[in-house]
Amino acid sequence: MTRLTPRFHVAAGIVAAVLLFGLLGPLVFRGHALGAVVGGLYDHPSGSAWLGTDNIGHDVFTNLMYGTRTSLTIGLVAGLFATLIGVVVGTLAGYRGGAVEEALMGVTNVILAIPSIVVLILISIALGTRSTLAMAVVLGVTSWPWTARAVRAQAASVRTREHLDVARLSGAGTFSLICYDVVPYMLSYLCMAFVLQVSSAVLNEAALSMLGLGPSGGVSLGIMLHWALAWESVRTGAWWAFVPPTVLLTLLAFALLMLQSSLDEVFNPRLRRFVRRRRTTVAAPPPAVRKAEAA
Amino acid sequence: MALTADLTAGTAEAEAPARSGLLRYLGRKAAWYLGALLVAVLLNFLLPRLIPGNPVDAIVAGLGRGGVEGSQLHAIHAHYVHEFGLDKPLWQQFLVHLGHLVHGDLGTSFAQSPASVSGLIAQALPWSIALQLPAILIGWLVGNGLGAVAAYRGGWFDRGAFLGSLFTSSMPYYCLAILLLYLLAVAVPVLPPTGGYSFGNSPELSADFVLDALTHYWLPFLSLVLVFVGGQAVGMRSMAVYELGSDYVNYGRGLGLRDRTIVRYIFRNAMLPQVTGLALSIGTLVGGALITEIVFSYPGVGTLLFTAISQNDYPVVAGLTLLIAVAVLVANFCVEIAYGIIDPRIRAASRGER
Amino acid sequence: MSTEGPATDLAPADAAAGQLLTARGLRAAYGPTVAVDDVALTVGTGEVLGIAGESGCGKSTLAAVLSLTARPPLTVLGGDLTVDGQHLDLAGRPPRTWRGGVVSLLPQGAMNALSATARVGDMAVDVVRAHRGRVPRSVALDLLADRLDALDLPRRVIGAYPHQLSGGMRQRVVTVLSTLLDPRLLIADEPTSALDVSTQRALVELLRELVGRGLVGGIVFVTHDLPVLRAVADRIAVMYAGRIVETGPTAALVDDPRHPYTAALLSSVLVPEPQVRRRRIGGIRGAPPDLADPPAGCRFRPRCSLATDACTDDPPAVGDPDRYATCWWTRDHPDERLEPSL
Numbered sequence: 001m002t003r004l005t006p007r008f009h010v011a012a013g014i015v016a017a018v019l020l021f022g023l024l025g026p027l028v029f030r031g032h033a034l035g036a037v038v039g040g041l042y043d044h045p046s047g048s049a050w051l052g053t054d055n056i057g058h059d060v061f062t063n064l065m066y067g068t069r070t071s072l073t074i075g076l077v078a079g080l081f082a083t084l085i086g087v088v089v090g091t092l093a094g095y096r097g098g099a100v101e102e103a104l105m106g107v108t109n110v111i112l113a114i115p116s117i118v119v120l121i122l123i124s125i126a127l128g129t130r131s132t133l134a135m136a137v138v139l140g141v142t143s144w145p146w147t148a149r150a151v152r153a154q155a156a157s158v159r160t161r162e163h164l165d166v167a168r169l170s171g172a173g174t175f176s177l178i179c180y181d182v183v184p185y186m187l188s189y190l191c192m193a194f195v196l197q198v199s200s201a202v203l204n205e206a207a208l209s210m211l212g213l214g215p216s217g218g219v220s221l222g223i224m225l226h227w228a229l230a231w232e233s234v235r236t237g238a239w240w241a242f243v244p245p246t247v248l249l250t251l252l253a254f255a256l257l258m259l260q261s262s263l264d265e266v267f268n269p270r271l272r273r274f275v276r277r278r279r280t281t282v283a284a285p286p287p288a289v290r291k292a293e294a295a
Numbered sequence: 296m297a298l299t300a301d302l303t304a305g306t307a308e309a310e311a312p313a314r315s316g317l318l319r320y321l322g323r324k325a326a327w328y329l330g331a332l333l334v335a336v337l338l339n340f341l342l343p344r345l346i347p348g349n350p351v352d353a354i355v356a357g358l359g360r361g362g363v364e365g366s367q368l369h370a371i372h373a374h375y376v377h378e379f380g381l382d383k384p385l386w387q388q389f390l391v392h393l394g395h396l397v398h399g400d401l402g403t404s405f406a407q408s409p410a411s412v413s414g415l416i417a418q419a420l421p422w423s424i425a426l427q428l429p430a431i432l433i434g435w436l437v438g439n440g441l442g443a444v445a446a447y448r449g450g451w452f453d454r455g456a457f458l459g460s461l462f463t464s465s466m467p468y469y470c471l472a473i474l475l476l477y478l479l480a481v482a483v484p485v486l487p488p489t490g491g492y493s494f495g496n497s498p499e500l501s502a503d504f505v506l507d508a509l510t511h512y513w514l515p516f517l518s519l520v521l522v523f524v525g526g527q528a529v530g531m532r533s534m535a536v537y538e539l540g541s542d543y544v545n546y547g548r549g550l551g552l553r554d555r556t557i558v559r560y561i562f563r564n565a566m567l568p569q570v571t572g573l574a575l576s577i578g579t580l581v582g583g584a585l586i587t588e589i590v591f592s593y594p595g596v597g598t599l600l601f602t603a604i605s606q607n608d609y610p611v612v613a614g615l616t617l618l619i620a621v622a623v624l625v626a627n628f629c630v631e632i633a634y635g636i637i638d639p640r641i642r643a644a645s646r647g648e649r
Numbered sequence: 650m651s652t653e654g655p656a657t658d659l660a661p662a663d664a665a666a667g668q669l670l671t672a673r674g675l676r677a678a679y680g681p682t683v684a685v686d687d688v689a690l691t692v693g694t695g696e697v698l699g700i701a702g703e704s705g706c707g708k709s710t711l712a713a714v715l716s717l718t719a720r721p722p723l724t725v726l727g728g729d730l731t732v733d734g735q736h737l738d739l740a741g742r743p744p745r746t747w748r749g750g751v752v753s754l755l756p757q758g759a760m761n762a763l764s765a766t767a768r769v770g771d772m773a774v775d776v777v778r779a780h781r782g783r784v785p786r787s788v789a790l791d792l793l794a795d796r797l798d799a800l801d802l803p804r805r806v807i808g809a810y811p812h813q814l815s816g817g818m819r820q821r822v823v824t825v826l827s828t829l830l831d832p833r834l835l836i837a838d839e840p841t842s843a844l845d846v847s848t849q850r851a852l853v854e855l856l857r858e859l860v861g862r863g864l865v866g867g868i869v870f871v872t873h874d875l876p877v878l879r880a881v882a883d884r885i886a887v888m889y890a891g892r893i894v895e896t897g898p899t900a901a902l903v904d905d906p907r908h909p910y911t912a913a914l915l916s917s918v919l920v921p922e923p924q925v926r927r928r929r930i931g932g933i934r935g936a937p938p939d940l941a942d943p944p945a946g947c948r949f950r951p952r953c954s955l956a957t958d959a960c961t962d963d964p965p966a967v968g969d970p971d972r973y974a975t976c977w978w979t980r981d982h983p984d985e986r987l988e989p990s991l
């Protein structure tokens with residue numbers, strides 16, 4: 001097996017901790033129900049409310065657990081959607097080539113050119129009420145083109161390898177060819193693409209929520225920040241309302257990025273030293289563009 | 296270029312095929328971006344009309360709750376339906392919409408009724424640009440300098456600068472904004488926490504106002520510039536490290552070129568992607584720091600968008616999203632053109648198989 | 650080509666008198682790996698000295714030391730050069746103007762030797778200005794154009810970017826740039842290795858012409874490709890594990906190798922030549938030693954079928970400075986030819 005770097009372990013550790021906190025936290029710490037009013041406006045942290053209360057007297061710690069859960073759910077589902085669509089479009093285009101490729105890549109490039117925050121805002125508004133799942137789908141549906149474009153390049157290069165000719169000669173159909181012979185060759189690569197998609201979905205969810213377009217009726221890390229800002233927790237010094245979600249988001253973003261880059265090192269040892277940015281195998285938007293999107 | 300006559304002839308000969316390739320390249324790019332623009336406009340047109348009911352129903356229902364009388368409501372409803380052409384078939388509406396856009400008419404705000412959308416945007420946009428343009432430019436300059444020096448010097452300086460840059464650039468920019476706001480305006484109140492200028496002051500060209508606006512400027516500016524510096528430094532460093540190890544650097548030294556000549560070569564090669572980054576960031580001038588403005592209640596486009604969303608002011612939202620999209624598309628298009636002109640490698644590729 | 654000025658005396662100081670290049674005590678290392686270990690060389694005026702050896706024996710490192718282009722992780726531990734009467738102690742920082750002016754580098758892989766965003770003409774202007782101060786652009790370009798004319802190369806390359814030139818043309822253009830300022834010594838590191846046979850020949854002819862016209866004083870031509878070396882070199886030095894093990898005029902060295910390694914090397918490449926087949930030895934068994942921890946005594950000992958107990962001591966140089974081999978067997982068998990039964 002390839003050797004994993006310490007960086008990988010640190011990153012994976014942080015991600016796992018956040019995952020556990022979001023998934024198991026609500027089962028372990030059952031002091032307060034989600035949505036229960038346990039105090040007043042911005043009560044200080046105390047024995048019963050470890051991280052104080054928010055603007056309507058809800059326990060911040062409870063919100064944080066459920067908020068992390070929502071954000072992670074959205075991130076994972078959106079990442080899954082984006083990767084899935086990206087893989088299907090990318091492999092089809094890369095593998096079939098010709099007119100199919102032209103058409104699919106045309107669509108991909110047009111969607112890539114339009115800043116995704118614009119599409120996100122417009123779709124979110126059109127939806128009216130937004131469930132967690134709907135948010136996740138919207139985020140996934142708007143971010144697949146990066147993966148598709150990169151997967152296409154990979155698929156096109158895989159296409160030329162010999163084992164495919166053997167499979168083709170033995171009469172395998174396009175679909176089974178793609179599933180059994182093309183996709184497995186890209187798994188390492190998809191892994192990294194998925195991690196980046198999750199990270200950008202989590203951040204985009206937070207951004208949308210802060211614009212007032214978050215999931216309706218739930219709590220997510222972004223929604224927590226939205227309320228904390230709307231109810232002046234920062235300016236009144238109620239740090240417990242905004243510091244926890246801020247720290248969690250930062251941790252998650254940093255750890256996912258580190259995870260991705262250390263996976264890159266593991267899978268592509270050649271790149272370990274000098275990574276030429278524009279030519280790396282990274283599936284996600286280059287940093288400058290990502291920033292624009294996560295507006 | 297001071298070439299002798301026959302040298303110039305030789306140059307032109309080498310250039311000729313490149314030029315026609317360039318034209319084809321530009322034409323293809325232009326077609327792509329026009330297509331993307333059309334899609335953006337279409338989305339902007341269609342999606343708000345998909346709102347359950349339609350925006351006019353929604354706004355009139357809002358007015359109704361506000362206690363406006365039935366007959367009056369009816370008249371308002373009819374007025375808006377007519378203004379938006381909702382009584383016509385969709386394709387006609389789209390053509391009307393396009394016609395308006397061409398004349399720069401983005402419609403009328405629902406929430407601040409007589410005010411035109413373009414007027415509202417015109418008020419907010421200068422604030423956003425004034426906030427972001429310097430942040431982008433300074434962040435770009437400082438970041439590239441830092442990255443190049445880090446790559447050149449190596450050692451602890453490199454490691455420290457690299458880790459710091461990696462952290463600020465991977466941190467969500469609004470998280471940094473919130474933490475800075477708390478630290479520098481609340482915990483240690485050295486800077487004003489909110490707005491673009493003090494309450495009671497109003498925008499005018501006086502020394503007082505400019506000074507006041509400047510003190511409000513620092514925090515949002517700082518939060519943006521840190522992120523830019525980090526991102527650019529990380530990028531520049533990896534490019535420069537890569538270029539430093541390349542053969543042409545070694546050959547240049549072997550020919551006795553001066554260090555600054557070699558650094559110029561390195562810069563020229565490493566800069567290409569960095570210049571792209573700069574141009575792309577300029578494209579995000581409008582929509583790049585929406586949340587920063589919300590965090591600091593800065594009177595720019597982000598705050599306008601935030602208010603419009605909370606008031607269901609669809610014309611303003613649609614106008615802003617269109618503007619954001621157009622800015623990004625134009626910037627990307629310019630980058631591709633510039634790239635095609637600057638980088639001979641790309642020109643070669645565009646003349647090649649594809 | 651004149652193989653002139655063969656110094657008859659063993660004393661290096663006297664040898665320097667008639668030589669274009671005299672290098673002594675060259676040592677260079679990558680950390681613990683001493684890739685060039687106490688190497689001495691001479692090149693006569695108008696001479697092409699070939700450096701041969703398997704991959705990994707330190708040829709490129711030697712080229713970097715001679716062309717003054719060593720850079721981390723490679724450090725020059727010591728040595729000194731005398732080029733055309735000018736002396737340079739390698740322990741210090743070599744002066745910039747020596748590079749390109751006195752010694753010049755012709756690298757392998759010309760594709761990447763030129764910056765992709767600079768035209769050939771721009772590069773020439775920079776080179777000229779680096780050595781002659783702020784000369785006008787047109788003067789530098791005229792110099793390049795004249796040189797291209799003289800060597801029958803097309804002027805259109807002046808306005809071209811590297812990617813617009815074919816591989817062979819690029820290598821020739823790089824050669825012209827390397828010799829633009831008439832350096833005394835040209836260090837060519839595998840210049841032909843990426844080229845096909847016909848462009849190889851064109852490059853070799855170009856190099857020959859440069860020496861013939863006196864545009865460069867002499868050439869150190871590094872390659873693992875012995876056939877090319879036979880075509881271009883007046884003398885050959887064979888390198889093994891960071892040291893020169895044998896040197897001599899090309900014909901003499903090829904006809905009658907005096908070191909078992911040279912014999913093995915020749916036999917593994919020169920198989921088709923009938924007079925060599927006679928002494929056919931077969932490929933060289935084993936691999937070169939780890940230069941971080943080379944074997945004591947003769948470094949070829951682990952692979953040498955003629956090795957005896959004596960070989961654990963450093964072997965002596967047998968012969969004179971122009972034709973010697975460092976080998977115990979050669980010392981003990983001065984009249985015996987190296988036979989294929991190795």
Ligand SMILES: Nc1ncnc2c1ncn2[C@@H]1O[C@H](COP(=O)(O)OP(=O)(O)O)[C@@H](O)[C@H]1O
Pocket residue numbers: 679682684702703704705706707708709710711722940
């Ligand atoms: N960048 C480097 N770092 C560490 N060791 C190196 C490096 N380059 C070469 N070496 C070592 O130096 C020795 C000589 O290498 P080189 O001069 O490139 O040989 P050649 O050109 O004859 O193939 C080799 O054994 C190699 O392991």
Ligand code: SF4
Pocket residue numbers: 908909910947948949950951953954955956957960964975976977978979
């Ligand atoms: S010195 Fe001994 S080991 Fe070395 S080459 Fe001569 S015979 Fe072989």
Ligand SMILES: [Mg+2]
Pocket residue numbers: 708709710839
């Ligand atoms: Mg070599």
